[in-house]
Amino acid sequence: MKIRPLALWAGAAVTALVAVGIAAPAQAAPSISLQYRTSAPGATVDQVEPWFVLRNGGSSPVALRDVTIRYYFGADSPSQQYRFACSWAVVSCSTVTGTFGTIANGSTGADRYLEVGFTSGSLAVGGSTGDLQLRYYRTDWQRITQSDDYSYAPGTSYAPSSRIAVFVGGTLVSGTPPTGGNPTTPPPTTPPPTTPPGNGQVVFDDFSYANANDAAIAAHHWTIRTNAGGPGIPGATWPKENVSFPAVSGSNKALQLTSSTDGTGAGTRQSEVLHQRKFLEGTYAARVWFTDAPDSGPDGDAVVETFFTITPLDHDLDPSYSEQDFEYLPNGGWGEPSSILYTTSWETYQNDPWIAVNTHTEQRRSYAGWHDLVLQVANGQIKYYIDGELFATHGGDYYPETVQSVNFNLWFISGGQIGSSTPRTYTQKVDWFYHAKNQVLSPSEVTARVNGYRAAGTSWVDTVPAP
Structure with a gap:
């Protein structure tokens, strides 16, 4: 379906200037086009994920x-509430807003809408916003x-898509809203928190x-591992340069772990980043990117992304030992033949x-791609959530008793290598990490807090004291 931008602003007309006999030319309407895709296809989903790109085909910014x-949808019930989140945006999620509106007397599938707006920025002539990777979900x-x-x-x-509407200054410039879906006054947007x-x-x-x-890494209580030892292939090293912080969308950076192997200990370089030991009860969360295939070289090694x-x-x-894991094995391992994600709670070994x-x-x-991982440790229970859904509940003897560190690592299972001497390289990324001490937060509450930090331009905060 083709977008049909209007040729002129609604109501635009030639108006007389003060100078007698001189008329102003009609102002050309903005020529804004929208492209759409979903990253969550399917009849039913955990989250609706509309992604957009806006382009300016006009003659002025x-x-x-x-x-x-406006993205139009049908509420699952008249009282159902929804929440909006921006996962990635080239223009920065801190400038993107999302509010929900109701269409009076709307039809099935079109009685609500998500309205996406912006707090700043400009769309240059011939330019685009780049990806706007958005999502919304039910509050329950x-x-x-x-x-x-x-x-x-x-x-x-x-x-x-002709079924997603774009407005400039409140005037429809592309797309066709459903019946009743084009109120004259758009709802106010919610400004980001200050x-x-x-x-x-x-x-x-x-x-x-x-x-x-970067000296700030140590100042913020992170350590990039460089010492020898397990886990992984005996003889593997853990070089500092295997950790980097590339931009993954616009100016947004992520922690990146890179690990490589040629099947030998001497030819294996693994990676790990860890925070100081001061965490016990509360909520832990991270947005993590898992991969199913190497960036280079042959596929098939038993690799663990954590x-x-x-x-x-x-x-x-040791009865004081504890561990709570999210571990993704894209090629299997430990007796598993193919992709598997474990959540494991340890008493000891x-x-x-x-x-x-x-x-x-x-x-x-x-589980290739980005995932929101949330761990709750409270009231004698350990709960693991993946992308907002409860994945596992553990407790009893497996509940931790002493303070822990937080770790991300990428390593190869010993004996799980393919029969090739060609080097192969894997990467894992972490967009952000969040911990709330002695607080039990739902996945949506974690997302709201992280979005709030980003909207406020806060890249780091640590108020949890060392033990």
């Missing part, structure tokens, strides 16, 4: 604060039926570092002979 996008985190939504289309590649959200003792890091040698908390093991079967005292929950499927 357009202030983004004057532009709004139940699944959403989107197959009958007016604006929804299942395509996962960008294409024009101060970071959340009370109590928290840690937030947006990983806005220059490189692995986000976890841990207390060191002082001796075999012995290395030789091997004795593991743990409990785990797993899902056998691909």
Whole structure:
């Protein structure tokens, strides 16, 4: 379906100037086009994920604060409430707003709309916003039926859509709203918070570092591992340069772990970043990018991509030991033949002979891409959430007793290498990390707090004292 931008502003006309006999030319309407894709196709989903790109095909720049996008959908019930989140935006999520409106007497699939706006920025002539990777979800985190939504289309590649409306200054310039879906006055947008959200003792890091040698890394209580030892292939090294902070969308940076192997210990370079030991009860969260394939070289190694908390093991079967893991094995391992994600809670272990005292929950499927991982440790229970859904609940003997560190690492399972001497390289990324001490936060509350920090321009805060 092709977008049909209006040729002129509604109501635009030639008006007389003060000078007698001189008329002003008609002002050309902005020629704004929109392309749309979804990153969550399917009749029912955990989150609706409309992604947009706006382009300016006109002859003058357009202030983004004057532009709004409306995505129309049907509420799952008259009283159902929704929340908006910006996952990525080239123009920065801190400038993107999202509000919900109701269409009076709307039809099935078109009685609500998400209105996306901007607080700043300009769309240059011939320019585009780049990706606006957006999502919304029910406040109760139940699944959403989107197959009958007016604006929804299942395509996962960008294409024009005539069922998503674009307004400039409140005037429709492209798209066709549903009946009753074009009120004359747009709803007000909610400005971003001016101060970071959340009370109590928290840690937030947006990983806005220059490189692995940035002095702020240590000042913010992170350590890039360089010492030898496990886990992984015996003889592997952990070089500092395997940690970097590339831009992943616009100016937004992420922590990147890079690990490579040629199948030998001497040819294996793994990576890990860890925070100081001061965490116990509360909520832990990170947005993590998992990969199914190497960036280069042949595929198939048993590689482990992780986000976890841990207390060191002082001796075999140490009862004070604890660990809570998110571990993704894209090529399987430990007896599994293919992609599997584990959440594992540990009481203790012995290395030789091997004795593991743990409990785990797993899902056998691909988890390639970005995921919001949330861990709640409170009231004798350990709860793991992935993308807003409860994945596992553990407790009892597996509940941690002593303070832990927070870790991200990327390593190869010993004995799980393919029969090739060609080097292969894997990467894992972490967009942000958040911890709220002694607070139990839902995944949506975590998202709201992280978005609030970003909207306020806060890249790091740490008010959790060291033990």
